Amino acid sequence: MVEPLLRVRDLTKIYSGKGHRIVACEDVSFDVYPGEVLGIVGESGSGKSTVLQCLFQDVVPTSGAAYLTSFEGGERNMFEADRRERRELRTHRMSMVYQNPRQGLNLMVTAGGNVAERLLAADWRRVSDIRAKASDYLVRTEVPIERMDDFPAFFSGGMQQRVQIAKALANNPELVLLDELTTGLDVSVQAGVLDLVRDIQSKYGVTAIIVSHDLGVIRLLADRTLVMKDGHVVESGLTDQILEDPQHPYTQLLVNCVTN
Amino acid sequence: MVSATGVRALIDERGAEFEGYTFGFLDDMAKREIRRTILKAVAIPGHQVPFGSREMPIARGWGTGGLQITLACVGADDTIKVIDQGDDASVNAVNLRRLIAKTTGARETLTTGEATLIQTRHRIPEERMTAAQMLILQVPIPEPLRHVERSVAAARAMHAEADYARMWLALYEDVVRNGEVTAGAGYPVMVNGRFVMAPSPIPRWDIPKLNQAETLFLFGAGREKRIYAVPPFTNVQPLEFDDYPFEIEAFPNMSCRRCGATDSYLVTSPQADGSTLSVCSDTSYCDDVLAGRKVENQW
Numbered sequence: 001m002v003e004p005l006l007r008v009r010d011l012t013k014i015y016s017g018k019g020h021r022i023v024a025c026e027d028v029s030f031d032v033y034p035g036e037v038l039g040i041v042g043e044s045g046s047g048k049s050t051v052l053q054c055l056f057q058d059v060v061p062t063s064g065a066a067y068l069t070s071f072e073g074g075e076r077n078m079f080e081a082d083r084r085e086r087r088e089l090r091t092h093r094m095s096m097v098y099q100n101p102r103q104g105l106n107l108m109v110t111a112g113g114n115v116a117e118r119l120l121a122a123d124w125r126r127v128s129d130i131r132a133k134a135s136d137y138l139v140r141t142e143v144p145i146e147r148m149d150d151f152p153a154f155f156s157g158g159m160q161q162r163v164q165i166a167k168a169l170a171n172n173p174e175l176v177l178l179d180e181l182t183t184g185l186d187v188s189v190q191a192g193v194l195d196l197v198r199d200i201q202s203k204y205g206v207t208a209i210i211v212s213h214d215l216g217v218i219r220l221l222a223d224r225t226l227v228m229k230d231g232h233v234v235e236s237g238l239t240d241q242i243l244e245d246p247q248h249p250y251t252q253l254l255v256n257c258v259t260n
Numbered sequence: 261m262v263s264a265t266g267v268r269a270l271i272d273e274r275g276a277e278f279e280g281y282t283f284g285f286l287d288d289m290a291k292r293e294i295r296r297t298i299l300k301a302v303a304i305p306g307h308q309v310p311f312g313s314r315e316m317p318i319a320r321g322w323g324t325g326g327l328q329i330t331l332a333c334v335g336a337d338d339t340i341k342v343i344d345q346g347d348d349a350s351v352n353a354v355n356l357r358r359l360i361a362k363t364t365g366a367r368e369t370l371t372t373g374e375a376t377l378i379q380t381r382h383r384i385p386e387e388r389m390t391a392a393q394m395l396i397l398q399v400p401i402p403e404p405l406r407h408v409e410r411s412v413a414a415a416r417a418m419h420a421e422a423d424y425a426r427m428w429l430a431l432y433e434d435v436v437r438n439g440e441v442t443a444g445a446g447y448p449v450m451v452n453g454r455f456v457m458a459p460s461p462i463p464r465w466d467i468p469k470l471n472q473a474e475t476l477f478l479f480g481a482g483r484e485k486r487i488y489a490v491p492p493f494t495n496v497q498p499l500e501f502d503d504y505p506f507e508i509e510a511f512p513n514m515s516c517r518r519c520g521a522t523d524s525y526l527v528t529s530p531q532a533d534g535s536t537l538s539v540c541s542d543t544s545y546c547d548d549v550l551a552g553r554k555v556e557n558q559w
Contacts, residue, residue, distance in 0.1 A: 084421045091425070113433050120432060121425035126502040127435050149436055 004031035011064035039222025047231040095168035099180035101160035107153035158189035294332035301489035306451025324482025326398035341375035346541035384466040386545040399481040470496040519549040
């Protein structure tokens with residue numbers, strides 16, 4: 001019996017202010033097993049990105065728990081981590097690829113430097129080693145190595161996204177979170193980036209959670225899928241099963257839209 | 261602290277130069293606050309402690325932080341020396357020294373060995389300082405993360421979490437672009453293995469002097485309202501990569517034109533005839549060598 005790498009239980013995020021209360025996600029529970037890709041699909045506003053932001057601790061959840069096997073033996077809720085532990089989680093255990101590369105990259109730092117930042121955070125102190133490792137990751141993500149010392153500000157959107165993926169892979173995180181990674185790209189570049197992620201996944205067996213509104217992305221990458229609507233998980237199961245035999249009316253609608 | 265009768269006695273004894281002023285110019289509450297801040301700074305080496313920087317009779321940015329520390333620490337029996345980039349004779353150094361002496365009755369000196377308390381801008385003396393002495397450095401920018409993080413709150417959080425990846429990244433970028441870490445004055449250092457600290461704009465030459473020194477180093481930033489310290493016998497290491505080690509300035513085949521020293525930090529100025537003139541930056545050291553005094557305690 002394989003133990004899950006990540007267990008999420010009753011994750012809830014409610015934004016409340018004067019006279020309004022917005023439920024971004026509520027009672028979301030799921031497991032992620034080592035080496036698998038979990039897809040989360042849903043329309044915008046369904047709370048799928050909120051789930052990722054909570055896991056990467058960009059956003060503080062209202063309630064709920066998440067247990068990562070490598071964090072205190074999976075015994076302690078990682079939302080209770082103090083600031084220092086949280087940073088350690090973000091630099092050593094998890095990484096995030098944002099929809100907008102500007103959020104995940106420092107555009108005023110070279111492509112190699114962006115990848116190096118995670119290595120430096122892990123106390124790498126030899127420039128030649130750092131450069132060798134960073135170029136290794138950039139090669140994996142098909143960023144031309146001669147652009148290593150250029151600024152991502154001058155890169156195309158697709159290449160920025162590839163640098164971001166290289167950065168996310170640096171330091172071998174246990175869990176990679178991918179948030180709408182192809183949404184801002186045009187169709188031909190999308191295909192390239194998706195192929196890349198699939199290749200990397202099959203070669204290096206990365207565990208990932210991928211959030212997308214695009215069933216095509218989910219079909220290509222995800223082993224298992226959660227379908228979210230209005231902040232709730234309405235259906236979950238193997239990706240093939242969900243796409244071929246959707247049970248929930250919303251999933252049926254979603255699958256229909258694509259196949260027709 | 262000198263009691264009221266003590267001040268009276270001092271005025272009687274040494275003339276009425278500071279008649280009408282409090283002892284040490286600052287009021288007692290200010291001195292007390294600064295001393296407490298210093299105690300905290302010493303307790304947490306390299307950590308910047310905020311304090312209520314007072315208005316001084318010199319402009320902010322001219323050494324008000326150092327001056328406030330000096331005035332809070334100086335006693336009537338102290339001998340003070342003020343250095344401005346190694347030089348005791350600059351207008352700023354002379355005026356600061358005069359202000360300190362006039363308001364406290366402390367003796368003035370130009371000689372490193374004689375001073376009990378030295379306030380300095382941008383240099384640490386060449387002559388080894390002792391446990392009986394104290395060095396007060398004037399600091400323009402106390403935050404070493406200023407260049408890598410614009411938000412003061414975020415920089416403080418980075419210090420709190422010992423998260424210096426961004427600082428290292430800046431050094432990495434420097435190496436990638438320039439082939440070396442180019443930081444000249446104010447090379448960032450790690451204090452006691454915990455806090456990255458701005459050592460004030462001292463040259464690299466002076467950085468090793470901070471490590472495991474007998475002397476207490478106090479850093480005062482008046483404009484930025486921060487005090488921090490390196491207590492005696494504290495580890496102070498420059499941030500360096502294994503394959504790009506920290507190096508101090510080298511002066512190959514150069515010597516001081518005035519005293520002939522080859523083992524001191526030299527400053528070079530262009531001359532009217534197109535040549536250059538190199539002399540010791542530390543005038544006290546230069547005078548000692550010139551007078552044939554042996555300065556055995558060089559760092």
